[in-house]
Amino acid sequence: MTAIELQAQTPSQGEPQAQSRAQITIPEETYTRLARAAHAQQLAVEELAEKIIREHLRAIERKEMEREMEAYAAQHAQILEKYGGEYIAMYQGKIVDHDKDELELVLRIDERFPTEIVFMTQVNTHVFETYIIRSPQVTFI
Numbered sequence: 001m002t003a004i005e006l007q008a009q010t011p012s013q014g015e016p017q018a019q020s021r022a023q024i025t026i027p028e029e030t031y032t033r034l035a036r037a038a039h040a041q042q043l044a045v046e047e048l049a050e051k052i053i054r055e056h057l058r059a060i061e062r063k064e065m066e067r068e069m070e071a072y073a074a075q076h077a078q079i080l081e082k083y084g085g086e087y088i089a090m091y092q093g094k095i096v097d098h099d100k101d102e103l104e105l106v107l108r109i110d111e112r113f114p115t116e117i118v119f120m121t122q123v124n125t126h127v128f129e130t131y132i133i134r135s136p137q138v139t140f141i
Contacts, residue, residue, distance in 0.1 A: 002031035004049050024049075061117055068093070068119035069128075076127045083123045090119045 003025045026034070031045075038048040071093035072079065079088060079095065089097045089109045096112070099105040102122070109118050 001025045002028055004031070004034075004046060006046060006050055006053075064117040065119060068117065072119060072121065073127045076123075080123055080125070084125075085123065087120060087122050091116060 003023050006022045006024065007020070034048060034052075035045050038045045041048060043051070068090050072088075072090050083095070083098050086098050086100050087102045087105045088095050089105060091113060096118070097105060097108055099108075102120075105120065109120065
C-alpha cells in the first residue's frame with residue numbers, strides 16, 4: 001500500500017488561508033497506474049489524484065441532481081396543484097421550501113443547505129421547459 005498526501009487550502013475566519021491535509025492509502029498497483037498516468041499528463045501524482053477525485057465527485061453530484069429532477073417529474077402534478085407559479089426547492093425527493101420570489105428562496109436554501117445538492121425550479125405547466133435556439137446557418141459560395 002502507498003500513501004498519497006493531499007492538501008487543500010481553504011479560507012478560515014480571521015486567517016487568509018488555512019490548510020487541510022488528508023492522506024489516503026491506496027494499493028501499490030493503483031499508485032503505479034496513477035503515477036504512469038500523471039507522468040503522461042505531465043502532472044504530479046497528487047495533482048492527478050485531486051483531479052480524479054474532483055471529477056468523480058462532480059459525477060456523483062450530477063447523479064444526485066438527476067435523482068432530484070426525477071423525483072420532481074414524478075410528483076409534478078401534485079406539486080403544480082399546490083405550488084403552481086412559485087419556485088420550489090427539492091432535497092432528497094421532498095419539497096423543503098418554496099417562495100414566489102426566486103432570490104429569497106435561493107438565499108434561504110444557500111443558508112440551510114450550503115453544501116448539499118438541492119434542485120430548484122419554478123413550477124410551470126410543463127415539467128421542464130424546453131428552449132429551441134436556432135443558430136445561424138453559414139452558406140458557402
